[in-house]
Amino acid sequence: MNIFDETTDFKFKDTAVTLGKFDGIHIGHKKLISRILEAGKQYGYETILFSFDTSKMTGIKSITTKNERNLICEQCEIDNIIHYPVNSETMSMEPEEFIENILVGKLDARLVVTGDDFRFGKNRRGDIEMLRRYSEIYGYELSIEKSVKVDNIRASSTNIKEYLKNGDVENASKMLGYQYFIIGEVEKGQQIGRTINTRTANLIPNENKIVPVNGVYKTAIYVNEKKYKSITNIGLCPTVRNSEEITIETHIFDFEENIYGRTVKVEFEKFIRKEKKFNNIDELKSQIALDILSANL
Numbered sequence: 430m431n432i433f434d435e436t437t438d439f440k441f442k443d444t445a446v447t448l449g450k451f452d453g454i455h456i457g458h459k460k461l462i463s464r465i466l467e468a469g470k471q472y473g474y475e476t477i478l479f480s481f482d483t484s485k486m487t488g489i490k491s492i493t494t495k496n497e498r499n500l501i502c503e504q505c506e507i508d509n510i511i512h513y514p515v516n517s518e519t520m521s522m523e524p525e526e527f528i529e530n531i532l533v534g535k536l537d538a539r540l541v542v543t544g545d546d547f548r549f550g551k552n553r554r555g556d557i558e559m560l561r562r563y564s565e566i567y568g569y570e571l572s573i574e575k576s577v578k579v580d581n582i583r584a585s586s587t588n589i590k591e592y593l594k595n596g597d598v599e600n601a602s603k604m605l606g607y608q609y610f611i612i613g614e615v616e617k618g619q620q621i622g623r624t625i626n627t628r629t630a631n632l633i634p635n636e637n638k639i640v641p642v643n644g645v646y647k648t649a650i651y652v653n654e655k656k657y658k659s660i661t662n663i664g665l666c667p668t669v670r671n672s673e674e675i676t677i678e679t680h681i682f683d684f685e686e687n688i689y690g691r692t693v694k695v696e697f698e699k700f701i702r703k704e705k706k707f708n709n710i711d712e713l714k715s716q717i718a719l720d721i722l723s724a725n726l
Contacts, residue, residue, distance in 0.1 A: 430503045433511040445474040445540040449547060450481050452586040453492035454501045456606040457544060457577040462505050464542045464572055474539055476508045483515050490639040492589055497612060524555025533567045542572045579603050596642040598697040608696035611638060611677065615688050629678035630688060632695060647699040647724040650679055652691065658682040660724045661695055664704035
């Protein structure tokens with residue numbers, strides 16, 4: 430898969446393109462991707478996922494980082510992913526100019542696939558009706574895919590983020606179509622876990638990555654692509670630390686390896702409980718034992 434990151438230096442011939450923010454690449458996005466992959470196989474088009482990542486400009490954290498999106502797209506067997514630069518220059522581009530110069534001029538789109546709420550260009554003036562009008566001028570096929578619902582709720586990045594803010598990783602994962610995950614490097618912490626016989630891997634996530642609400646979660650962790658059962662605490666660890674810094678600490682079941690400096694993937698399966706401050710270490714140890722039991726059920 431070819432990756433074009435923050436560049437306008439690309440030129441294609443005969444493509445099937447899907448347009449959007451693609452934060453999370455949820456089940457609605459997968460529907461768009463399936464459409465371009467079908468066209469790619471049927472007509473020999475080169476497939477392109479064209480992503481407008483606005484997180485830098487807005488400061489709003491994302492469900493997936495660029496690297497995570499690349500990984501998902503590679504697994505989907507997309508030919509190319511374009512992380513289009515979102516800045517004052519590109520944001521001021523009129524939607525007609527985007528269609529003429531980028532969609533047609535640089536991408537040579539034969540098929541354009543979007544969701545029914547897609548908007549683009551200066552002041553978000555471009556919409557699916559404009560794409561439809563210009564398809565008659567430039568000859569590309571336009572496919573508008575309806576939104577997908579889970580339990581009567583629209584699958585959207587906004588709703589997924591709301592679930593994560595409430596610790597509802599199960600419903601977030603339903604909308605994503607895969608377990609919500611965090612990829613990061615294991616750092617050396619204060620090693621407090623050793624003192625309570627519960628060693629943890631302290632994870633450093635990407636600074637732009639949204640993290641679920643503080644609490645204890647049933648998780649699975651992948652170390653060297655091997656899956657292990659685990660529990661993960663997100664929060665301040667108020668019983669043993671006096672800090673304002675939120676940490677992500679994963680206790681891996683039946684695991685003794687030293688993995689400092691390694692990159693691991695933690696999948697969130699279920700919310701167990703909220704984080705709380707205990708009166709003493711013994712109370713904390715007892716609760717951790719219950720958490721481990723709950724995660725093993």
